[in-house]
Amino acid sequence: MIYLFYTLLVIFIGYLIYKAYKNTHDIKINNIKITPDTESEQGDFLSILHLSDLHLENISFTSEQLSQTLANKSIDLIVLTGDFLDRKRTIPKLIPYLKVLQKIQPKYGIYAVLGNHDYVLKKDDLNKLTKIMADHDCHILQNDSKTITINGNLINIIGIDDYSTKRSNLPRAFQQVNAGMNIVITHDPTIVLEMEDYRFDYLMAGHFHGGQICYPKAYHLVKMGKLARKNIIKGLHKHNDSPFYISEGLGQTGLNIRVGSRPEITFHDVSVQSKAS
Secondary structure (H helix, E strand, O other), X not given: OHHHHHHHHHHHHHHHHHHHHHHHHOOEEEEEEEOOOOHHHOOEEEEEEEEOOOOOOOOOOOHHHXXXXXXXXXXXEEEEEOOOOOOHHHHHHHHHHHHHHHHHOOOOOEEEEOOOOHHHOOHHHHHHHHHHHHHOXXXXXXXXXXXXEEXXXXXXXXXXXXXXXXXXXXXXXXXXXXXXXEEEEEOOHHHHHHOOOOOOOEEEEOOXXXXXXXXXXXXXXXXXXXXXXXXXXXXXXXXXXXXXXEOOOOOOOXXXXXXXXXOEEEEEEEEEOOOOO
């Protein structure tokens, strides 16, 4: 009888692990629309593809599947919010994904920030990663900004380096910012709590994976900062009336399983408005 009990228990646990692994293949496509406060402010919309946390050591979504998903999509801008990988041998695995994004040729380019896992790499390996990304038309912003123009409106794309590894430098990130609309990309969204003096119109991040193993709540994330302790770990939120979005990411860290969360690809349509700095 005891043998039967343990056999059934092992089968049940195995089934749960299998289901959790299958969840990593269940990609969620989210469409987010950020509109102006009033209709009188209505302008053009910027179509942004947002990918985060590929964690290429544990990803169940191939570059071929990404290509199929993005086929015939109209994309103005691509943003990548960190945690691509953390092992030297995985670096070549990123190339097919970058080729898919490069082929899209978004009108206003591809921009990226690095995450805490990317910084696990040794200096030479990190340099190799960033060079490969640059070779595929990806602009990496490490407390830096670039300005684009859409029908006469200035849009600042501001990349804040990783907060969780204490690499964020807000004064430097905003140093070259012009009067205009501010779109921020960063890895750890907790930085929003320190941005009272740094205006943003929209911010995109990742880092939390929606908990990844989230049943009934992602209690294991409480050590990851104030946002996580408030269970603000995915989706659209506001801080001081400024909207920010936390992606659940495409890959997984640790084990390639998900419970109570799903991998995510996000399309943001953001209203472009003239802003005073």
